[in-house]
Amino acid sequence: MPEISKFFGIIVSLYWRDHNPPHIHFTYGEYECSISVIDRVVDGKAPSKVIAKVNEWMDF
Numbered sequence: 001m002p003e004i005s006k007f008f009g010i011i012v013s014l015y016w017r018d019h020n021p022p023h024i025h026f027t028y029g030e031y032e033c034s035i036s037v038i039d040r041v042v043d044g045k046a047p048s049k050v051i052a053k054v055n056e057w058m059d060f
Contacts, residue, residue, distance in 0.1 A: 001025060008053055026054050 001013040004024075013025045022037040026046070033044030035054060042051055 005057065007057065008050075010050060010053060010057075012054070012057065024054075024058070026050075 001015060003011055004014050005012040009028055011027045013027075015025075021039075023034045023043075024037065025032070025034045027033075028046055028050045031044065031046040031050065033042055033046045033051070035042050035051070035058075037058070040055060040058075
């Protein structure tokens, strides 16, 4: 999966032709999640601080 960003040990990835709804994937150590771009629904588990950092990155 192509990496589009790395910060604080978080790796953000994106598939060009992935399924709907639009979302990004991120990993942090052993955690793997995806988060919807539109409504920010998280699929998977990660520490709340990591999810907050990803949401902050998405707002940037």
